[in-house]
Amino acid sequence: MSIFKARVKEFEDVLAGEQDVIDLKELRKLAFNGVPDVQSFRALSWKLLLGYLSPRRSSWTSTLAQKRALYKQFIEELVLPPGHSSNGGDADGGGDADKADSGGVGLQDHPLSEGPESAWNTFFNDNEFLLQIDKDVRRLCPDISFFQQPTDYPCEIVVHSKGEHGRRLHERVVPAVLSSANVERKGLGMTKINLITKRSVENYAAMEEGQEAHWEVVQRILFIYAKLNPGQGYVQGMNEIVGPIYYVMASDPDLSYRAHAEADCFFCFTALMSEIRDFFIKTLDDAEGGIKFMMARLSNMLKSKDPNIYELLKSQELHPQYYSFRWLTLLLSQEFPLPDVLRIWDSVFADEQRFDFLIKICCSMILIQREAILENDFASNVKLLQNYPPIDINVVITHAGSLA
Structure with a gap:
């Protein structure tokens, strides 16, 4: 038996064995020497090593279902414009008062409102960091074409917008502002992170309605993370952390897992960021x-x-x-x-x-x-x-x- 086949067999024994509880110590030992680039070994190993999945195999189905449903909720609450309906059309109702009562947009939350409780006010303020995210994800791994290609599993409630503007995050970005927008992490080393631009900058094109490029998916992951972590927000360089994780999840040979690459990547990225977030916070x-x-x-x-x-x-x-x-x-x-x-x-x-x-x-x-x-x-x-x-x-x- 070749060395490669022997290593594949070792991973099969640990990850696909009959036992319910996976031996994490053994998995760590195997993964430390490199995960074979076959089957779902790397995607599954990373989910376990980052703590997204527990070692108990019988818990995976419920964990994944719960987390993926939660992520869908994040998209509906944090990404879609105020007053949307998740079926893809505008929120319907009798009058303004009815819309306000049913969670839509009423007189109390007009798009021109500047009140602190205004969902529309928050929607427009989000663009300050969305500009930087958009700029960064469009140049993600320009030496490979993967992130410019369409995903086979676009987010349905986002791409089928029926003409509703703002569901797709890149639509909110004003190109004229993009060239001058920059988020700075004042203090030690930020100029070094800016050296990320040493690679050629590609202006990745967004897909037509009904399709999404992989970089658009990554953009949504980073946007949701920044919204859920306002104390930290988005800092340049986070795109370089989420990129490889998303690539692994979205390249999973198991299509049932690949279909949920976005949600699974988000939680793996969040788990990793909980360990390295101090790197991105100047005061720490x-x-x-x-x-x-x-x-x-x-x-x-x-x-x-x-x-x-x-x-x-x-x-x-x-x-x-x-x-x-x-x-x-x-x-x-x-x-x-x-x-x-x-x-x-x-x-x-x-x-x-x-x-x-x-x-x-x-x-x-x-x-x-x-x-x-x-x-x-x-x-x-x-x-x-x-x-x-x-x-x-x-x-x-x-x-x-x-x-x-």
């Missing part, structure tokens, strides 16, 4: 879970593993935030091609300490470039670390695994 930069703390851990590991590189970068005043801010905040999603990112995330999600191994990978990325770094000046090292050269990702992961 110095907290134990904050980004400064993570960068300090990386620096300390580099100092202990190779004092010469550490001292050189220090003497060149090449501070960790010049490169590792983006590495850590975006879980390396910008440094490697998507297939390599998925492989890295297999190990990161399988890590019980979650981000210990991420720091080891980042440290290994520096150590592997040791000779070049020692020869380079400041400018060359910045370029090297901000645009990491192509490499077999297994070399990096194996090296990281050797670090104590």
